Amino acid sequence: MSDESTLPQFAAIVVAAGKGLRAGGELPKQFRRFRGKPLIRHSVEVLAAAGAEPIVAVLADDTRDMAEEALSGIGGIEFVGGGATRQESVANGLEALAATSPQTVLIHDAARPDLPSEVIRRLLGALQTHPGAIPALPVVDSLALAGDGEMMAGKADREALRRVQTPQAFRYANILAAHRAWNGEKTAGDDAQVLTEHGGSIALIHGDERLKKITFAEDFMTAHSAPFRVGQGFDVHRLVEGEELWLCGVQIPHDKGLSGHSDADVALHAITDAVLGAIGDGDIGTHFPPSDPQWAGARSAQFLEHAVKLAAEAGFALGNIDLTLICEAPKIGPHRPAMRAAVGAMTGLEENAISIKATTTERLGFTGRGEGIAAQAIISLYASA
Ligand code: MG
Numbered sequence: 001m002s003d004e005s006t007l008p009q010f011a012a013i014v015v016a017a018g019k020g021l022r023a024g025g026e027l028p029k030q031f032r033r034f035r036g037k038p039l040i041r042h043s044v045e046v047l048a049a050a051g052a053e054p055i056v057a058v059l060a061d062d063t064r065d066m067a068e069e070a071l072s073g074i075g076g077i078e079f080v081g082g083g084a085t086r087q088e089s090v091a092n093g094l095e096a097l098a099a100t101s102p103q104t105v106l107i108h109d110a111a112r113p114d115l116p117s118e119v120i121r122r123l124l125g126a127l128q129t130h131p132g133a134i135p136a137l138p139v140v141d142s143l144a145l146a147g148d149g150e151m152m153a154g155k156a157d158r159e160a161l162r163r164v165q166t167p168q169a170f171r172y173a174n175i176l177a178a179h180r181a182w183n184g185e186k187t188a189g190d191d192a193q194v195l196t197e198h199g200g201s202i203a204l205i206h207g208d209e210r211l212k213k214i215t216f217a218e219d220f221m222t223a224h225s226a227p228f229r230v231g232q233g234f235d236v237h238r239l240v241e242g243e244e245l246w247l248c249g250v251q252i253p254h255d256k257g258l259s260g261h262s263d264a265d266v267a268l269h270a271i272t273d274a275v276l277g278a279i280g281d282g283d284i285g286t287h288f289p290p291s292d293p294q295w296a297g298a299r300s301a302q303f304l305e306h307a308v309k310l311a312a313e314a315g316f317a318l319g320n321i322d323l324t325l326i327c328e329a330p331k332i333g334p335h336r337p338a339m340r341a342a343v344g345a346m347t348g349l350e351e352n353a354i355s356i357k358a359t360t361t362e363r364l365g366f367t368g369r370g371e372g373i374a375a376q377a378i379i380s381l382y383a384s385a
Pocket of ligand 1: 265
């Protein structure tokens with residue numbers, strides 16, 4: 001923005017004292033990486049660029065080091081300890097500004113990383129005529145009242161309702177007085193409520209869908225990494241007499257079978273490697289080393305089931321499988337329905353998401369001479385956490 005200097009002087013309080021347990025993971029969510037930097041840094045950078053001075057970051061006591069690292073290089077930041085509730089944390093932030101006594105203050109949640117500068121401009125503009133202003137959006141879905149047993153007990157009129165976001169903007173003296181006067185036995189939903197109960201009026205300015213609050217692990221997964229992954233796998237086993245032939249967990253009558261340490265199910269090995277590849281977690285040999293006697297003659301279904309479980313732990317579910325078997329014989333077509341059903345049972349996929357194709361190599365090469373069977377698989381995963 002070229003005309004940021006025209007914004008009136010304002011301070012900002014960024015509330016980051018929550019432990020963020022709902023988002024999972026080891027770090028409190030405000031310090032977890034989101035699109036390449038700590039979550040809290042996104043909105044603090046925008047506030048700093050818009051001219052907020054000072055910016056008070058309200059933190060749980062044991063996260064000061066993390067916060068200093070997360071916000072390193074941004075000037076004008078003061079760190080303040082949080083309280084037992086969000087409301088107490090905001091009150092601490094407001095008291096920390098008492099010496100500066102700014103004209104206006106924006107109070108923002110660190111969990112809303114995308115803060116359009118137009119919203120800051122609209123909020124500060126509204127403060128010229130009101131002691132408080134908050135971003136709000138209309139409700140577009142219809143609303144139901146939930147009764148006992150999650151039964152619909154009625155409907156609510158959405159026309160008069162708004163979804164409230166942060167930052168919330170206030171004339172500093174008004175919000176400080178309102179917080180100081182608040183009845184300590186009650187908990188306020190937000191700072192706008194604190195001001196209105198103290199007699200202040202709040203202007204609703206148009207919010208922004210980008211101000212979405214990051215709450216659940218799913219938000220992190222879909223927003224900070226690709227929501228889709230792909231993986232490919234390739235495998236070959238030798239055809240020999242006197243072995244059973246297993247493909248996709250189905251035993252197929254044939255004059256030869258595949259040899260290998262496990263049941264040598266070349267198709268499941270290719271699919272398993274594709275799943276492991278998509279989550280960047282090694283290959284089938286890493287997880288089930290042929291040198292380990294416990295896998296001698298093992299059913300390969302357990303390899304695929306294990307890979308699907310690892311993918312789930314990494315936050316991904318299988319989207320589809322596309323498998324190609326490369327051999328002159330046996331004919332795959334007659335066994336395809338049983339193979340799809342078996343792979344569906346191992347993966348939880350619907351059969352229309354499991355493609356099993358077969359091709360020959362025109363009698364060329366080792367597959368053409370019937371010396372072995374090759375398989376290649378491509379799979380997709382989608383974020384599911
Ligand atoms: Mg293999």
